Amino acid sequence: MGSDWASWLGPAEWQAVRLSIRVSFWATLASLPLGIFVAYALARWDFWGKQVLNGIVHLPLILPPVVTGYLLLITFGRRGPVGEFLDAWFGIVLSFRWTGAAVAAAIMAFPLMVRAIRLAIEAVDPKLEAAASTLGASRPWVFATVTLPLILPGIIAGSILAFAKAIGEFGATITFVSNIPGQTQTIPSAIYAFLQVPGGQDSATRLVIIAIIIAMAALLLSEYLARRVAKRVAGS
Amino acid sequence: MGSDWASWLGPAEWQAVRLSIRVSFWATLASLPLGIFVAYALARWDFWGKQVLNGIVHLPLILPPVVTGYLLLITFGRRGPVGEFLDAWFGIVLSFRWTGAAVAAAIMAFPLMVRAIRLAIEAVDPKLEAAASTLGASRPWVFATVTLPLILPGIIAGSILAFAKAIGEFGATITFVSNIPGQTQTIPSAIYAFLQVPGGQDSATRLVIIAIIIAMAALLLSEYLARRVAKRVAGS
C-alpha cells in the first residue's frame, strides 16, 4: 500500500481492517468442515432430532444478534460452562480475544454456509455416488472423490456468504467480546462507533468503502473460482 | 390462542409478534419475484455490470446493519430522493411504517434468497431446457414449465432463509423506521428495548421464545414442502 493510501486511514482504522480480514477468514475456514458435515447430515441422513439440529443451525439467523451475542457470552465466556472447560483443558480463551470475534462471526454465518452447501449436496445425483461405490469406493471415499468435487460450487458460494457476513457482523461480536482496539475492534464496530457521534459520517464512510472493497475482492475471487469449477465439469 | 397464552404476553408484545409475522411474510413474498429474476440473471446471463449487480446484492450482508439502515433512511426516508418521489407520485410512504420495516427486512434478506435460488438454477441441466425448447416452448415458457418447477427446492430454501432473517432483523429496521410500537416495533426491536433496562430479561426471553417458535414453524413447513417436491421429482 502506498503511503497515501495508508494515511487515508488512521492506524487504529488499519488495525480494524486487518483484524476484520483475519477474523472473517478464520471464521469461514474453521467453520467449513463442520458446515459441510452438518449440511451433509441434513441433506442425506434421516436421524432422530434432525429438525432440532436444523433449527439450532438457523437460530443465529432468527435471533437478534444481541441475543446471540449474549448467549455466546454466558456459554463461552470465561465463567460460562463451555468457556471454563475450554480454558481449563485446552487453555483456549475466547472472551475479549479475536478468536472470540471469529467464533461469533462463524456462528452468525453458519446458517448461510450450511444452507448453500446443503443445496449443492441435494443437487448431486446419487446415481453417481452409487457408481463410485460399485468401483470400490467406501462411503468416505465416495464423499471425497465424487460428492465433494461436485459440490465445490456450493462450498464456494457458502464460503463467500459466510465471509461477507463475517465482514459485516457486528451485534453478536460486540456483545460477546466487546470492542477492544487491536483485539476485537472489527470494521463494523468502528463504523458503528463513528455513526454514534454527530459528524462521524465521513470516517464511517471511509471504513464502509474499505469493507466493500474487501468483500468485493472476495466475491470476485469466489465467482472466478466457481466459474472455473463449473467449466471443468461442463467439459470445455 | 387460549387466554392463558394471550396473557403470557402483554398486548404490546402481541402487537410486536403480529407485526413481525406480517413484516417477514411480506418481505419474503414481495422480494421473491425480483429474487428469482436476479438469481436467474446472475446464474445464466452474461452482461455488462454483472459483477456490480452481484456486489450490490451482497451489500446488505457486508455492511453493518446500521449502515444499511442509515442508507435506507437517507434514500427512502421522507426527505430522501427516492422516498420523496415515491410519496409524490405513488403515495407510497415507507418511512416509519410497517412497509418500511418490510423493505428493510427484504433488503437484508435479499442476498440469502438470491444465493439459494441461484445455486438451484445452476444445478438445472440446460439439456432439459433445450429439450423443452425443441418442443415449442419459448424462453419464458421454458422457464415457467421446466426451470421453475425444478428450482422449487431452492426457492423454498431461499424463502425460509429470508423469512428467518426477516424475523431476526433488527439493526437496519430500527435505524430506518425506528421502534414505534404497533407501527414498526418488531420482535427484535422489542427485545432490544427490554434489554436496555434492568429487569427486562424476562420479557425479552419470552419474546425470544416466540421468535424461535415462529421461525421453527416456518422451517418445518419449508422442510415438509421441500421434501414433497423432491419426492415428486425422484418419482413415485
Added chain:
Amino acid sequence: MSLRIKVQHGFAGFDLDVDIDLPHGVSVLFGPSGSGKTTLINAVAGLLRPDHGRIAVDDWVLLDTTGRRNLAPHRRRIGYIFQDARLFPHLTVRQNLAYGRWFAPRDARVESMDRTVDLLGIGHLLARRPGTLSGGEKQRVAIGRALLSGPRLILADEPLAALDEARKAEILPYFERLRDEVAVPILYVSHASAEVARLATTVVALREGRVIACGPPAQVLGDVGVVGARGAASLLTARVVAHHADGLTELATGAGTLWLPRIGDAAGATLQVRIMAQDVILSRDRPVGLSALNILHGTISDLRLGDGPGAMVTLAVDEDRLSARITRRSVEAMGLAKGQTCHAVIKTVAVAPDDIGTGRPSPPSHD
C-alpha cells in the same frame, strides 16, 4: 429438394463439414460413434449454432449464418428424440407426452395420444414420473413426446437402440407411416442396417465429420466401403400378385416370382424388398428339390473379388440389381464371369418384415 443442410463446425479435435440436400422422406444418418451425427442433428434443431452454415426445409430457412438468420429452437417445430431421453423429471409420463401439444399451433396435425401410447406400450406408466422408469421405457416415452408435438420435422437420434427386437418391430412401421402418410421429413440416426434399409429414403454415411456417401439406400447400402461386406444388400422392386392360403404372398419381379411370408399390402401394390447379399445363393443351372422357394434369374453385370475370401456378384434383373456375396472359391468352381446368366436362390423366410418397405416415395435424387 427438401431438407438442405450445409454446416461447418469445429470443436477442439473434431471438425464437422457437411453439405447435403435431402429429399422428402426419411434420411438416415449412418456412421461410427463420434462421427458427428448428434452434432449435425443438434445444428438442425437449433441447439448448436454452427460456425458457418445454412439449413432450410424447402423455402423455410432455419439458419443462415451469412444472412444472420437463426430461428430459435422453439420456432423450428421439430420433434427431437434425444439420444439420452431427456424426460422432464418433475412431470408425469402423461404430462411429458402432452408437453409438446401445449405449444403446437392450432392447425398442427397432432397424433392421437391414445394410439401413440398403445403403440409404445406405455399405457401402464402414464401416472408415473420418469425417475424410476427402465431404460427402454424412458426411450419409448421420449419417442412419444416428440411425435405428439405435431412436428414439421422429426429428428430421431438412435430412437430404438435401447429396445428389444419385438418392440422395435412394432414401432418401426409408425415411422414409416409418418414418412408416407403425414409426409413429415425425418432425420434419423441409426447403427442398425436393418432399420436403415427399411426406413431410409436417403442414406447419409458420415465418417469423422465428413459425408462419405449420400444417396438412395440401394446405392449406399450396396457400397461395401460404406456398410461393410456383411451389410451389403439390394432392393428389388416387386408387385403383389396374390395372397395364398398357406400364408405366403406371391410377388412378381422382373426376375421371376418371389414368395414371401404374408405381407399386409393388397394385391397390386408395389414394394421394395431388401435382400441381403449374404442371403443369396447362386447356381448356373436351375436347382431343384430345395426348400428355398425363390429362384430368380438374371445376368451377371458385375463381379468383384474382395481382399478376403469373399466376392460380390451383381446380377442385373430387369431394372434392378441383385447382389450376392459368395466365396471366391465358389466363383472359381462355378466359373462365373460377367455377362453369364445365373440363378439366384433366396429363402422365403430370409426376408424379414423389416426388409419390406411399403409405398416408398419416388426414388430420391442425389445431389
Added chain:
Amino acid sequence: MSLRIKVQHGFAGFDLDVDIDLPHGVSVLFGPSGSGKTTLINAVAGLLRPDHGRIAVDDWVLLDTTGRRNLAPHRRRIGYIFQDARLFPHLTVRQNLAYGRWFAPRDARVESMDRTVDLLGIGHLLARRPGTLSGGEKQRVAIGRALLSGPRLILADEPLAALDEARKAEILPYFERLRDEVAVPILYVSHASAEVARLATTVVALREGRVIACGPPAQVLGDVGVVGARGAASLLTARVVAHHADGLTELATGAGTLWLPRIGDAAGATLQVRIMAQDVILSRDRPVGLSALNILHGTISDLRLGDGPGAMVTLAVDEDRLSARITRRSVEAMGLAKGQTCHAVIKTVAVAPDDIGTGRPSPPSHD
C-alpha cells in the same frame, strides 16, 4: 454352481421373482424392456436391497436377507457397466478410467490401461471430460472404467447398445477373453441375439419379472417361444482342420465339412458355430452346382409347423442339433417327415465372425 441369485422384490405395479443358479462364464439376461433386467443386476451390485433374497458367488455370500448379511457395494468387487454410462463429470476420461484401480486390492488382476484404451478406441479422448463426449464415446469409457477396476464379477447392462456394428465386433472378443482367460463371471444384459449367442454360457430369459427360460444358449435360443422364430439358431460343435490359401477355414463337424471365412483359431481348436435357422436351406438330395460351399447331412429329429407360413425342421447331426426355418409349403412339396435323412445347405458367408464363439467352457447345468 457359481453365481446363485434368489431375489424377490416388489415395486408398485412390478414384481421381480427370480431364482437362478448360473455356472461360471457369461450369463446373458434377455428380455423385453421393463422385464426387470436392470433391477436384477442392481440387486447383485448391492444398489438395490431386495425385499427377500440371497446372492452368492460360489461360497461368498453377498446378500442374505434372512441372515441379515448385506455386503456394501464397494466390498462386492464388481465392475458395473451401467445402462446410462454414469461417468464422473468432474474427472477426465483418464481419471474416470483409473478410478476403480485406486480402490482395487493390491492382488487384483487389473487389465492394462493402454490395451483397454486401444481396444475401445478412446485414446484421443483421455484428456477430455465426459460432458461433451458423444453417446457411444461415453459408453466406451464406461466399459473401460468397469473393466479396469479389477472386478471379481462383471455386470454389463446393454454395454454395446449405443455402438456401431464395427465397434461392437471389436469389443465383443474382449468380453470373451475375460470370460475364458480371466474367468471373471459376467452378467450381461442384451437385446441383440447375435451378442447373446456369441457370448453366453447361459441365457436367462426374463419376462415381467419372472424367468421364463434359463439354460445353455443352444437350448434357450432354439426355443421359438423365447426368441421368436426369426431369432432361432443352433450351435454346432466344430473342430478347426486347416486354414486354406483362399481365405477359407475348413472345419470338421459331425455332419460333414464346414467352410467358413478365415477365423483366428489354430488348427485343432474346438469351436461353437451359431447358425441361424433362417439361413439353412434343406434338400432331400445332395444339391450340386450351388455357390454355397457347405452341405451337411443329418436326420430329421423334429418337425414343427408354425401358425403362420413357417415350419421349424430340426436335424440331428452327430451330437448337435441343427434347425432350419423353411416354409410349410416346402415341407409339403418335399414331403419331409421325422426320421428322414436330409441335406442342409449353408452359405459360407452367412456365418459372421460374431457367430463363432471360442473355447466355450463346459456346458452349463440348468437348475
Added chain:
Amino acid sequence: AEDLTIFAAASLTNALDSVAEAWTAETGLAAIVSYAGSSALANQIQQGAPADIFISASVDWMDAVDSSGDLRQGTRRDILGNTLVLIAHGQDVTPVTIDENLDLAGMLGNDRLSMALVDAVPAGIYGKAALTSLGLWDSVEPLVAQSDNVRAALAFVALNEAPLGIVYATDAAVADNVSIIGTFPAGSHAPIIYPAAITAQSDSAHAEAFLDYLASDTARAIWQSYGFSVVE
C-alpha cells in the same frame, strides 16, 4: 393528531413507560414511545420522522437536531440528570473513593474495565472524560472493553467477565450481582443531562402539555424511583 409520538433514548425505557402510563391515566391520551439509540433517533428526526417529542441521552445529538432546524424554537429543556458510578461484580465488595489516587489499573490487574464505547456512546464519553480529568485514563486505556450500549457493559460485570465497569447509576441500581463501589465526582465530567424538546414538524396539540408533565410531581417521583435525578 391525538396520539403523541415520543422518540426517547433507550436508557429511558421503563421509566418513561411508567410516566407515559401515568399521563394516559390522567388525561386519557395515548403516548407512544419509540426507544432507540440517541444517534439513530436524531438521524430519523432529521429525516422527517413523525416524532412530536425527542428525549436524548446526549446533549450533542440534541444540538445536532437543533442546528438542523428540526426542533420547535424555545421548547428545548433539560429534564433529567444521571450520575456515573464504578461497579464491581458481586455483593461482597469494598467501596472505594474515586479520585486521582485511585489505583484503578492495579485493581484490574490483567482483567478488563467494562465501559460503553468511549468515543461514541454517551456513558462511555462521560466515563472517558472523568477518567481523563482524574489522570487515570492513560493507565487503564489498554484495559478498557467497550460495548455498544451501557446494558451490554453492565452485562460483562454481571457475568464477571470483567470485574469492574463504569455505568450510569440508574443501570447499576437494579442489576443482580453488581454493586456500586464508587461514584464519580460531579466535577470530573460534564453534567449528564437528558434534554427534551418538541420537534419542528409536530402538529400535536398535547406535545407541550406532555413536555410539562415530564417535570410534574408525579413524573418526578417516577424518575427518582428509577434512580434519575431531576433537573430543577
